[in-house]
Amino acid sequence: MPQKRLSVVVTRRLPEVVETRLTELFDVTLREDDTPMTRAELVAAVASADVLVPTITDVIDAGLIGQAGPNLRLIANYGAGVDHIDVETARARGIMVSNTPGVMTDDTADMVMGLMLAVTRRMQEGLAVMQADQWQGWAPTAFLGARLGGKRLGILGMGRIGQAVARRARAFGMQIHYHNRRRLRTETEEALEATWWESLDQMVARMDVISVNCPHTPSTFHLLNARRLKLMKPSAVLVNTSRGEVIDEAALTRMLKARDLGGAGLDVYQHGIKGHPDLVNMPNVVMLPHMGSATLEGRVEMGEKVIINVKTFADGHRPPDQVVPAML
Numbered sequence: 535m536p537q538k539r540l541s542v543v544v545t546r547r548l549p550e551v552v553e554t555r556l557t558e559l560f561d562v563t564l565r566e567d568d569t570p571m572t573r574a575e576l577v578a579a580v581a582s583a584d585v586l587v588p589t590i591t592d593v594i595d596a597g598l599i600g601q602a603g604p605n606l607r608l609i610a611n612y613g614a615g616v617d618h619i620d621v622e623t624a625r626a627r628g629i630m631v632s633n634t635p636g637v638m639t640d641d642t643a644d645m646v647m648g649l650m651l652a653v654t655r656r657m658q659e660g661l662a663v664m665q666a667d668q669w670q671g672w673a674p675t676a677f678l679g680a681r682l683g684g685k686r687l688g689i690l691g692m693g694r695i696g697q698a699v700a701r702r703a704r705a706f707g708m709q710i711h712y713h714n715r716r717r718l719r720t721e722t723e724e725a726l727e728a729t730w731w732e733s734l735d736q737m738v739a740r741m742d743v744i745s746v747n748c749p750h751t752p753s754t755f756h757l758l759n760a761r762r763l764k765l766m767k768p769s770a771v772l773v774n775t776s777r778g779e780v781i782d783e784a785a786l787t788r789m790l791k792a793r794d795l796g797g798a799g800l801d802v803y804q805h806g807i808k809g810h811p812d813l814v815n816m817p818n819v820v821m822l823p824h825m826g827s828a829t830l831e832g833r834v835e836m837g838e839k840v841i842i843n844v845k846t847f848a849d850g851h852r853p854p855d856q857v858v859p860a861m862l
Contacts, residue, residue, distance in 0.1 A: 552837025649799025691748025
């Protein structure tokens with residue numbers, strides 16, 4: 535008798551090559567359009583599936599997990615971050631959680647550098663002038679920004695992405711500093727020419743650019759609160775491609791409006807897709823719609839990791855990218 539194929543529900547549209555391979559391997563329910571599932575649709579999915587493949591837009595909390603059917607045994611997240619999943623409750627219910635780490639490292643680090651350049655070189659202001667057909671020609675003092683070479687970069691969170699940012703920033707001639715809950719090994723610090731700060735307050739006060747690359751956890755919520763933001767130099771630039779919740783967005787907005795900060799490059803926001811409305815038209819702020827990992831190559835690689843995790847689980851083994859509470 536052939537083995538029964540796993541029932542897999544995918545909550546969002548994925549690249550065609552990923553959807554096709556999932557269909558070849560499993561009994562898959564794909565999303566017809568690219569909108570997030572409603573709560574009712576998520577409830578129906580966890581009640582019927584063996585495996586749920588959610589994304590960051592899906593809130594997989596204790597209430598939802600409590601309505602899971604007896605067959606749900608794996609939540610194979612399409613993405614590295616799992617702060618939208620109640621991992622502890624899932625584990626208590628005997629449901630494994632996996633993610634896709636390492637895939638988005640280079641793409642996100644590239645975007646960090648792009649945002650740094652966009653803010654410090656005033657690209658948004660220049661683009662606005664060109665789009666409005668208001669450019670009056672070159673002038674020696676027009677659109678003067680700042681070069682990155684020689685500037686101090688403070689990286690908040692020195693995991694895979696933070697280290698990839700450090701390598702790129704060194705190529706721009708920046709001085710690398712970092713704060714992490716654990717200090718890197720000596721050989722890694724030396725390779726990155728990075729200086730560790732045990733005190734986040736002391737690091738923040740001395741940097742020209744701060745890049746947020748730590749995950750959102752209870753301990754990092756508003757890690758850059760109003761008090762810490764005020765420690766930053768008035769000329770400093772803040773870049774966030776990690777999670778919006780790490781920064782007190784209201785306090786950041788007040789400081790930017792008052793020109794108490796040089797600028798900000800934001801790819802994520804505290805309240806999901808809605809950044810603070812006052813940020814939208816600020817000339818010293820570049821806002822992107824969570825594009826940090828948005829390359830076709832990266833999205834396909836994420837899908838391949840999901841497939842490996844689900845296939846390994848189907849074969850009776852633990853997924854290679856299983857997430858446990860101790861990792862969070």
